[in-house]
Amino acid sequence: MSLIESDGIAVVRLENGPLTPLTAAMRARLHELADILASRRDIRAVVLTSASARALSVGSDIAEFPRDGATGRETSVAEHRAYRALEELPQPVIAVLRGHTIGGGLELALATDLRIAEQNTALGFPEVRLGVFASGGGTQRLPALIGRGRAAEMLMLGNLIDARTALTWGLVTRVVPEGDGENAAVEMAREIARLPRRGVQATKTCLRRGLLDGRTAGDAAEIDAIADLYTSPDAVEGRRAFLDKRTPVFTHL
Numbered sequence: 001m002s003l004i005e006s007d008g009i010a011v012v013r014l015e016n017g018p019l020t021p022l023t024a025a026m027r028a029r030l031h032e033l034a035d036i037l038a039s040r041r042d043i044r045a046v047v048l049t050s051a052s053a054r055a056l057s058v059g060s061d062i063a064e065f066p067r068d069g070a071t072g073r074e075t076s077v078a079e080h081r082a083y084r085a086l087e088e089l090p091q092p093v094i095a096v097l098r099g100h101t102i103g104g105g106l107e108l109a110l111a112t113d114l115r116i117a118e119q120n121t122a123l124g125f126p127e128v129r130l131g132v133f134a135s136g137g138g139t140q141r142l143p144a145l146i147g148r149g150r151a152a153e154m155l156m157l158g159n160l161i162d163a164r165t166a167l168t169w170g171l172v173t174r175v176v177p178e179g180d181g182e183n184a185a186v187e188m189a190r191e192i193a194r195l196p197r198r199g200v201q202a203t204k205t206c207l208r209r210g211l212l213d214g215r216t217a218g219d220a221a222e223i224d225a226i227a228d229l230y231t232s233p234d235a236v237e238g239r240r241a242f243l244d245k246r247t248p249v250f251t252h253l
Contacts, residue, residue, distance in 0.1 A: 001029045002051075003036075008193035008252075009186065010043045010091075014050040014057055021061035022104050024075065027082040030108075034085035044197050044252065045189035046089060048112055049096040049182050056096060059103025059127075060136075079104070079136045087111040087208075090201045092192050096181040097121045097172060102160065107136040110145070113204060114188065117163040117172040118181040124160035144211055146170050196234035197252035202226070 004011045012033055014020045037043055050056045060079075066072035086093060086108070093112040101109060101117075102124050109115050117123070125134040125142075133139070134155055143151040146169040154161065166172045176184045192200060202225040210218020229235050234250045241248035 001026055001033070003033055005043065007190065008042060008044040009047065009189045010037055010040075010045075011047045011049060011186065014048075018052050018054045019100065020050045020052050020055050020057040020105070022057050022059060022108070023061045024064060024078065027079055031082040031085045034082070034089055037091065038085075038089055041197070041252070043091055044193040044200070046091050046093040047096065047182070047185045047189050048086070048093055048109070049185065050098070053098065053179065055099040055105065056101040056109060057105025058100050059105045059107075076135055083108060083111040083137050090204065092189075092200060092204055094185045094188055096185045097123065097163075098178070098181050103127055103134065104136050107134060107138045107141070110137060110141040115172040116174045116176060116181050116185050116188070117166055118178045119163050119175055120178045121163040121166070122160045123163070123166050123171065124158065125155050126158040126160070128156060129158040194250075196232075196238065196250045198229055198232050198234065202229060
């Protein structure tokens with residue numbers, strides 16, 4: 001797994017062969033990178049992608065499937081912690097979905113804020129066909145995106161859907177031609193990185209708070225965040241630039 005930084009953007013690239021199965025070591029490294037990025041104020045957007053054109057990831061490495069309940073619990077706890085660390089990053093995270101993005105690979109993508117799918121992407125949760133289920137947050141994050149009924153169909157039947165269906169259902173936000181996913185994600189990240197850092201991050205925080213804790217908590221988070229932002233350097237600059245009819249110069253402080 002590699003990390004490349006440029007102009008306020010970090011690209012996290014999964015690397016493990018053509019299908020990019022997720023190993024315990026990869027999840028541990030993902031958690032480590034998320035902890036590092038969380039403290040980086042100079043990084044304003046993150047792209048999650050893979051080195052393979054055939055898959056973001058096909059999910060957990062079956063060779064590492066636990067053989068007993070205690071190990072299974074430890075594995076699941078580590079998986080949840082890694083995905084939550086990614087989800088809780090202050091920066092917006094954009095995932096590039098391509099080829100087969102299934103099982104734990106799709107669960108990983110659900111922990112990001114925005115998902116761009118290449119048109120050849122097949123998405124799904126086939127775990128039930130192996131006697132298990134999408135236990136890496138899939139049963140919790142998926143219904144928030146596509147509704148309980150569609151989530152139940154994907155999770156309980158284990159069938160795959162194509163990128164256009166995923167777009168219609170709200171599972172992904174854009175579909176691009178095959179091979180264009182990473183470029184599209186990086187361009188989106190650049191656009192985000194040009195915007196005032198604190199306003200973007202406050203937006204992410206409030207979105208997440210309302211979804212997790214309900215409307216009242218989300219409203220309270222908005223009130224607290226905007227009260228703090230009104231006097232921020234970028235908010236002052238944005239207001240002055242608007243009145244002066246010029247392009248703002250943001251400092252992201």
